[in-house]
Amino acid sequence: MYGNVESSQGGEGQMWVPGPGDGEACSSPCPTEENLYEPLDPPMITPNQKQVPEPPASGRCSKEKLVLAGAVALGVSVLMNVLFLAVGSRHVAALREALEAEKVKELLNVASQPFLLYNEAQQKCVEATGQQLTATACRPAAAAQRFQWLPGGRLRAWESRRCVTATSGQNLATVQLEACREEGALQRWECRRGGLLALAGHDLYFNYGNNRKQTVMLYTGDREWSRWVVHGSKDDVCSRSCCPPCSKGWIYFRNSCYFYSKTENSWENAQRFCSLLGAKLLEVDDPEEKDHISIMLQSSSWLGIRDEEIEGTWKQVNGTVLPRERSWWHRNEPNGGRQENCAAVRKDGEWYDYPCTSQLPWVCKGQP
Ligand SMILES: [Ca+2]
Numbered sequence: 001m002y003g004n005v006e007s008s009q010g011g012e013g014q015m016w017v018p019g020p021g022d023g024e025a026c027s028s029p030c031p032t033e034e035n036l037y038e039p040l041d042p043p044m045i046t047p048n049q050k051q052v053p054e055p056p057a058s059g060r061c062s063k064e065k066l067v068l069a070g071a072v073a074l075g076v077s078v079l080m081n082v083l084f085l086a087v088g089s090r091h092v093a094a095l096r097e098a099l100e101a102e103k104v105k106e107l108l109n110v111a112s113q114p115f116l117l118y119n120e121a122q123q124k125c126v127e128a129t130g131q132q133l134t135a136t137a138c139r140p141a142a143a144a145q146r147f148q149w150l151p152g153g154r155l156r157a158w159e160s161r162r163c164v165t166a167t168s169g170q171n172l173a174t175v176q177l178e179a180c181r182e183e184g185a186l187q188r189w190e191c192r193r194g195g196l197l198a199l200a201g202h203d204l205y206f207n208y209g210n211n212r213k214q215t216v217m218l219y220t221g222d223r224e225w226s227r228w229v230v231h232g233s234k235d236d237v238c239s240r241s242c243c244p245p246c247s248k249g250w251i252y253f254r255n256s257c258y259f260y261s262k263t264e265n266s267w268e269n270a271q272r273f274c275s276l277l278g279a280k281l282l283e284v285d286d287p288e289e290k291d292h293i294s295i296m297l298q299s300s301s302w303l304g305i306r307d308e309e310i311e312g313t314w315k316q317v318n319g320t321v322l323p324r325e326r327s328w329w330h331r332n333e334p335n336g337g338r339q340e341n342c343a344a345v346r347k348d349g350e351w352y353d354y355p356c357t358s359q360l361p362w363v364c365k366g367q368p
């Protein structure tokens with residue numbers, strides 16, 4: 001029995017009730033695991049079972065042939081219908097899943113109260129004109145000078161609802177407005193000490209732009225022309241950040257956001273769900289994360305690894321082979337051979353291989 005992964009909900013159809021003596025020593029001979037799943041391979045036919053086709057009987061009438069042809073046609077038609085039904089239900093499941101993803105996406109559109117970006121040294125505010133961002137005299141009532149934070153460190157122009165975007169990750173690159181993107185690396189900003197507003201992950205700062213048009217640009221210099229506060233205050237612009245680092249419904253831990261599903265699905269659908277949200281199915285990087293996950297889990301959930309391609313070679317969704325030192329298999333696992341090619345993490349943080357079509361909750365892991 002698959003006594004190693006507990007279900008989130010008990011009830012009928014339960015397939016992994018702990019079996020008697022699971023994980024305990026037994027008197028020999030040990031009972032073999034009872035397999036509740038259909039064998040994946042067709043039953044083998046031994047040579048002496050092989051059915052030798054009968055030689056065609058001479059003088060068979062054409063009526064018999066017609067009946068035979070009719071039966072074959074009927075069989076094919078039934079088979080096709082079953083096939084279409086199966087494909088159809090998969091499409092419906094995919095659509096339902098996409099809808100659920102859309103609902104979560106709506107929650108991502110939480111924004112902060114608007115504020116004006118003010119450079120004290122120049123006594124100027126940032127203003128949006130079309131796509132362009134310039135530093136100009138402050139007009140607190142002007143919609144074009146209002147900005148607001150979106151989740152993920154994105155800064156949105158209040159009026160045009162477009163995001164502050166670096167044209168490249170290089171010194172002196174112009175900063176302008178573009179459509180907000182969820183995975184736009186050039187749209188993520190972070191505050192550094194002293195009012196510096198940096199392009200996330202770079203030592204390039206949102207700068208007043210000492211050029212003729214006073215266009216805002218990226219600059220390596222970190223002096224007063226790169227320093228910004230909320231107009232009318234001495235506050236760091238990140239003090240107006242709306243948002244907890246993660247979107248609503250996601251849980252923050254150590255610079256990542258986690259989504260714990262409330263429903264169950266196959267490994268593949270779970271993986272697709274996470275990918276639709278720009279995240280990935282859970283990967284556990286170190287013991288600290290393993291402990292955190294085990295505290296958070298309500299029940300066994302899918303992990304983003306499988307050994308579908310080569311039995312015993314566990315790969316992450318991006319195709320990387322999982323390093324041995326970053327795996328936490330339960331004793332005697334993985335043990336399912338070709339019938340168990342997907343991995344799940346149990347509440348205690350330990351891993352099991354499991355049939356990929358089983359229905360389990362899942363965890364997505366994404367960037368803040
Ligand atoms: Ca396997």
Ligand SMILES: [Ca+2]
Pocket residue numbers: 004333334335336340352353354
């Ligand atoms: Ca197993």
